[in-house]
Amino acid sequence: MKLQSQLNLAFTALLLVILTATGYVIYSMILGMLIDDERTELEQKGELLIQVLNQQDGSIGSIEEFSSFLRDQDLQLFLYDRSQDQVLMSTMPQQFVSEFKEKNYFADDQEELWDAGNNTFVTSRILIYPDRTGLEMVLLTPMTDLQSVQQDFFQRMILVFIIGTIAAILLSYFLTNKLVTPLTELKHQLKKIEKRKFEDIERVKATGEIKEVEQGLYDMATELERYMKSQQAFFQNASHELKTPLMTIQGYAEGIRDGVFEADDREKGLEMMVTEVSRLKSIINEMILLAKLDSEQTTYQPEQIEAAEMIDQVVDRAFPLVSEKGIELNHTVVENSAFYADQEKMLRAFLNITFNAIRHARSRVDITAEKKKITIEDDGEGVSDDLIPHIFHRFVKGKTGETGLGLAIARAIVEQSGGGIMVKDSELGGAKFIITFPE
Structure with missing residues (x-):
């Protein structure tokens, strides 16, 4: 698998993990936030009802009048007398009243979520006459309403996540392509170095660490080219330095063999051959020493x-x-x-x-x-x-x-x-x- 594909796959996997964790946390938190908001809204509705009734009549009046007023509001609520532990009025079916009574929800003012059958309700309790009779108004909202809001919000969030994921993947592809392209070009330049086409090497535009690698590659190619030229020069010079004494030795040896030289010239030739042999030996010994110095730390x-x-x-x-x-x-x-x-x-x-x-x-x-x-x-x-x-x-x-x-x-x-x-x-x-x- 190519590097760009690996980077895109890794980034996509990481993004999906993050979005999944984020979606789970948000989905878990949103219901709690909706319940708190709904409880606050129910409390405001209850206080507003009492305030409107007081402004109309100057006082709340009898329980019958107040109950009649509440039935006209199209709300799910109870009118509960705490002192007598009795439900005075309800806009909900009697079965809910009975089940709430069995579970002691009316007497327990700490319980905020009431269950009845397969239904759960968010509640808010407002004291009507806190200084006298302890009359309370209990307003309820089904959890199904809040859950539908939760599902709608979650669907919108999923849509946003999908759009964001697609945009992030496209951006990732663009960035990784920008990152990988210089590496691909560097690979082509390495192929040129492998084939010793130093004159065809081109500089690669890059930034950051890739630029440092590119500079190192270019310096390496320059040094390698210089080294190869120096090696060529070395072999040329070495062959020349070795060839000169060998030709001298060969010339005198053939002259002596063929009887070209007289006695004095023969002695001179032998002496010259010994000198050239010593010089040749010195060159070879120094070449061997230099090779050891370069290679054997x-x-x-x-x-x-x-x-x-x-x-x-x-x-x-x-x-x-x-x-x-x-x-x-x-x-x-x-x-x-x-x-x-x-x-x-x-x-x-x-x-x-x-x-x-x-x-x-x-x-x-x-x-x-x-x-x-x-x-x-x-x-x-x-x-x-x-x-x-x-x-x-x-x-x-x-x-x-x-x-x-x-x-x-x-x-x-x-x-x-x-x-x-x-x-x-x-x-x-x-x-x-x-x-x-x-x-």
């Missing part, structure tokens, strides 16, 4: 690392290259600088960035550690603006770069440790690599 063993200790190790290992190039390597560490990472892999990352800075520096490389940030900068030519967005991608290298994997490995290690790495221009004139770690 379990290879990380984080621990608390003191920045001063880590930088000392970097300086010690970089000393031969610094001495060879005549570079000045400065390092500054603020006290209590520490971070949480895998010590062995983070040392590899720092060495890759430092060696990269040394290769590109003219005369100076500075390493600075303060709290959760470490910067490595040089006074070389820096990184060109068009290369900055791709500097940490695989096989991207500058003029004096080696395999083009060192910075990619450094980025993978830092990001897997929860940190971040970026590059920008240094005040020294070259590149400035900034590594940050979370608190």
